[in-house]
Amino acid sequence: xxQGWAPRRTGAPRTGVDQFLTVLRVFAVGLVLxxxxxxxxQEINTDNAFARWANPDATGLTGAQFRGLVVSGIxxxxxxxxxxxxxxxxxxxxxxxxxxxxxxxxxxxxxxMITSNKLADAGLWESNFIGSLxxxxxxxxxxxxxxxxxxxxxxxxxLRGSPRLIPLITSIGVSFFIQNASIVLLGPAAKAYPDVxxxxxxxHTFIQIEGSRILVVVVAAVSMGVLWYLVEHTKGGKAMRAxxxxxxxxxxxxxxVNRTIVKVFAVGGAMAGLAGIxxxxxxRSVIHTTGFLPGIKAFSAAVVGGIGHLGGAMAGGxxxxxxxxxxxxxxxxxxxxSGVSQLRDAVAFAVLIGVLLLRPxxxxxxxxxAEDRT
Amino acid sequence: MSDPDAATPxxxxxxxxxxxxxxxxxxxxxxxxxxxxxxxxxxxxASGKSTTLKTLLGMVKPTxxxxxxxxxxxxxxxxxxxxxxxxxxxxxxxRLFQRLTVRENLQLGAYLRNDSDGIASDMxxxxxxxxxxxxxxxxxxxxxxxxxxxxxxxGRALMSRPKVLLMDEPSxxxxxxxxxxxFELIEQIHEAGLTIFMVEQNANMALSIADRGxxxxxxxxxxxxxxxxxxxxxxxxxxxxxxx
Numbered sequence: 001x002x003q004g005w006a007p008r009r010t011g012a013p014r015t016g017v018d019q020f021l022t023v024l025r026v027f028a029v030g031l032v033l034x035x036x037x038x039x040x041x042q043e044i045n046t047d048n049a050f051a052r053w054a055n056p057d058a059t060g061l062t063g064a065q066f067r068g069l070v071v072s073g074i075x076x077x078x079x080x081x082x083x084x085x086x087x088x089x090x091x092x093x094x095x096x097x098x099x100x101x102x103x104x105x106x107x108x109x110x111x112x113m114i115t116s117n118k119l120a121d122a123g124l125w126e127s128n129f130i131g132s133l134x135x136x137x138x139x140x141x142x143x144x145x146x147x148x149x150x151x152x153x154x155x156x157x158x159l160r161g162s163p164r165l166i167p168l169i170t171s172i173g174v175s176f177f178i179q180n181a182s183i184v185l186l187g188p189a190a191k192a193y194p195d196v197x198x199x200x201x202x203x204h205t206f207i208q209i210e211g212s213r214i215l216v217v218v219v220a221a222v223s224m225g226v227l228w229y230l231v232e233h234t235k236g237g238k239a240m241r242a243x244x245x246x247x248x249x250x251x252x253x254x255x256x257v258n259r260t261i262v263k264v265f266a267v268g269g270a271m272a273g274l275a276g277i278x279x280x281x282x283x284r285s286v287i288h289t290t291g292f293l294p295g296i297k298a299f300s301a302a303v304v305g306g307i308g309h310l311g312g313a314m315a316g317g318x319x320x321x322x323x324x325x326x327x328x329x330x331x332x333x334x335x336x337x338s339g340v341s342q343l344r345d346a347v348a349f350a351v352l353i354g355v356l357l358l359r360p361x362x363x364x365x366x367x368x369x370a371e372d373r374t
Numbered sequence: 375m376s377d378p379d380a381a382t383p384x385x386x387x388x389x390x391x392x393x394x395x396x397x398x399x400x401x402x403x404x405x406x407x408x409x410x411x412x413x414x415x416x417x418x419x420a421s422g423k424s425t426t427l428k429t430l431l432g433m434v435k436p437t438x439x440x441x442x443x444x445x446x447x448x449x450x451x452x453x454x455x456x457x458x459x460x461x462x463x464x465x466x467x468x469r470l471f472q473r474l475t476v477r478e479n480l481q482l483g484a485y486l487r488n489d490s491d492g493i494a495s496d497m498x499x500x501x502x503x504x505x506x507x508x509x510x511x512x513x514x515x516x517x518x519x520x521x522x523x524x525x526x527x528x529g530r531a532l533m534s535r536p537k538v539l540l541m542d543e544p545s546x547x548x549x550x551x552x553x554x555x556x557f558e559l560i561e562q563i564h565e566a567g568l569t570i571f572m573v574e575q576n577a578n579m580a581l582s583i584a585d586r587g588x589x590x591x592x593x594x595x596x597x598x599x600x601x602x603x604x605x606x607x608x609x610x611x612x613x614x615x616x617x618x
Contacts, residue, residue: 235485242471242482249469252431252462254454254486254534 021357028354035331042334061329064208069326075213075282077321078220082275083298084305084313085227086148086268092244092308093264094160096167100151100174102295104144104269108276109286110182111140113191116280120194129197133277137219141273147178148269149262157258175291182288190287193280200281216278223274224314227267231310240264244308293345297324300352306365315363324348382445384409384569385430385461385538390439392422392429399425400436401593407538407571412564414572414580414601416610417590423573424466426590427540430571431463432456444537458486460537467547468527472516476507476526479515483533493533500529503562521552528559532568539563541572545579557583581605 041050043061061069083105090098115136119125125132155174159167200211231237242250243260251257279294280286301320305312327347328340337343355362383406392400400422407413417423428434430441432453440447443459451459462483471479480500484493501508504525510518515526524544531539544560545553553576561583564570574580581587581601589597589610597604604610 235481238474238478238482239485241474241478245471245473246469248433249465249471250482251433251453252457252465253482253530254457255482256454 025357028350028357031335032331032354035335038334039330065329066326067208069329070322071209071213073322073325074318075216075278075321076325077301077318078217078314079275079278079282079317080294080298080301080321081314081317082220082223082271082278083294084301084317085224085271085310087299087302088305088307088310088313089240089264089268091302093240093247093261094156094167096164097171097299098151098156098268099168099171099295099299100155100178101148101171101268101272102291102298103175103178104148104151104291105272105276105279105295105298106182106286106288106291107147107178108140108144108273109279109290110186110191110276111143111273112136112277112280113193113286114186115139116194125194126197129200133281136280137274137277140277141270144269144273144276145266146269148265148272152262152265157261179288179291186288188288190285193284193286196281196284212281216281219274219278220314223271227271228310230267236260236263297345297348300349304352304355304362306362309362309364312362312364319363320348320351323351327351381408383407383442384444385571386440386442387426387430388440388442390429390436390441392425392434392436394425394434399593400429402439403590403593403595405588405595407569409537409569410567411586412560412570412572412584414574414584414587415590416574416577416580416587416604418575420592421590422593423590424542425593427463427542427573430456430540431461454486457534457536460535461540462531462534462536463540463542464527464531464544466542468523470515470518470523470526470530472514474515475512476515476518477511479526479530480507480533483530484535486534492535496533496535500532503532503566504529504559520548521555524548524552524556525559528563532563536568538569538571541570543573543575545574545576553579577610578605 038050041048083101086101086104087097090096090101116125116132119132119135151174155170156167159170196212200215203210231240239250239255239260240263242253242255243257247257250260275294279290297320298317301316302313303316304319305314305316324344324347327350328343332340332343332347359365385405385407387403387405390400390403391398403422403426405415405426415423415426425434429436432441432448432451432455436449441449443456443461446459448456448459471482474482480497481493484496487493506522507525507529510522510526515523518526541560544556548556557579560570560572564583572580572584581604584601586600587597587604588595589604597607597610599607
């Protein structure tokens with residue numbers, strides 16, 4: 001029943017650490033609940049006593065502001081989710097965190113920037129925006145797939161079979177390598193995407209959402225659906241899941257384990273490339289450090305969702321995206337914390353800590369009795 | 375058909391030596407398994423039983439000697455190639471893909487095959503052998519009972535349509551009542567026409583259903599006889615059946 005929840009070691013006496021964790025859990029849940037209550041109180045009437053007690057300067061949010069925050073949170077969260085898929089899938093088959101994955105995403109954003117500027121110079125970006133967009137998505141996915149596959153071949157395959165800490169540290173090295181390679185090739189300055197057509201910037205439909213956000217969410221949803229189909233319903237996908245669970249027995253079934261691992265890196269890279277373009281659409285600027293923070297947040301998203309679980313990666317991405325967008329104004333502002341809009345990153349990682357406190361295996365994480373990776 | 379000695383063995387080890395680094399795990403091992411037989415390899419811990427299976431399947435390469443599958447020397451061939459040519463294994467402790475459904479486990483057993491009609495009819499055959507498996511098809515295999523998992527593990531191996539089925543410690547990790555049921559399953563698939571090579575510690579049980587057997591001790595074959603003679607052999611009785 002309690003599987004996956006914070007472990008209550010049956011039989012073992014509760015230690016000081018357990019008590020400390022319980023206090024932390026109560027504090028975290030309490031903070032969120034009081035913040036929410038204060039927010040609701042303020043929304044009802046900014047002058048009621050409880051709201052004033054929580055934050056004397058409270059103003060509350062308008063409906064339009066709230067919707068705007070949620071939608072931008074969903075759009076960014078969808079992007080985090082796409083990056084998180086790569087972390088989660090690689091962890092699933094190899095059992096280590098590929099910290100260079102954020103850099104693959106950055107390469108995707110860079111590739112998109114270069115190709116879209118070339119298209120803009122040729123005048124195609126304005127005249128045929130959707131066509132150009134599809135083109136830069138394809139180019140970026142190809143480049144990122146290649147980067148990820150080469151990374152696996154050069155950096156990780158020679159280390160197969162060594163303790164898990166070693167590829168992990170290697171991945172940090174690969175991450176620095178790619179960042180610095182980007183400085184050498186493209187320079188250290190931030191570079192801009194060309195201007196997008198008006199309909200992308202304009203607000204649409206009855207709830208007034210920016211076109212770029214709709215575009216990002218639709219693209220992410222479609223690619224997630226395609227990936228889910230590939231993994232759940234194709235022979236190659238079954239092979240991936242089999243290798244993830246037991247590579248030795250997968251080989252006994254006749255599955256080529258190395259080729260399957262390459263496919264996993266390729267798919268993760270393609271998703272990161274796509275996410276890089278989404279970054280370009282949302283922020284229209286890219287620099288060599290672009291991969292770092294989204295990468296770390298996507299890794300958090302993978303953990304929040306339950307690492308190794310595809311749906312979990314997407315759900316984790318959306319939770320972190322929405323939480324960092326809505327959380328500061330929904331929970332911290334009503335509590336009278338100052339400068340809340342600077343705290344989005346803190347909120348994103350607080351979600352990670354909160355989930356790990358309450359449900360260590362992640363939202364969708366499951367622990368099977370046979371799970372003893374070595 | 376004719377005299378079995380005149381026929382080509384389905385699977386054979388000729389003077390095989392296998393090393394793990396400095397450890398000499400198999401020493402001049404000769405084995406021959408003929409079509410239709412049920413044979414077993416007995417031995418204690420670290421006697422080289424698992425190494426024998428790994429060498430036969432190509433997960434470990436022999437240093438000298440030959441592994442011959444259906445008349446072809448397969449020393450340099452991959453596991454996948456050997457599986458395609460008709461040998462597979464039911465691993466120790468079943469090792470099902472627990473997060474995958476029973477159906478997916480069976481489908482993975484047929485991973486190298488492309489004849490969808492043949493796969494479908496073989497799946498029907500597995501259901502005929504083990505009707506319980508059919509009831510559990512869309513369940514995650516990790517949720518099955520030990521006995522059911524054993525059926526799926528055997529079924530998964532049968533899905534590659536093997537000529538020889540290797541079984542690694544089929545009685546390992548099962549409750550005593552299930553061990554007996556398990557050996558009945560093995561007899562059942564043997565009667566269905568499969569050649570079986572079984573590696574076991576439970577000598578009594580294995581010899582009661584096998585035709586012939588070998589006893590392995592620190593990597594060397596020390597006894598090679600019919601199951602009946604092995605059962606009555608004083609050394610074996612002393613070392614494996616706990617009788618002085």
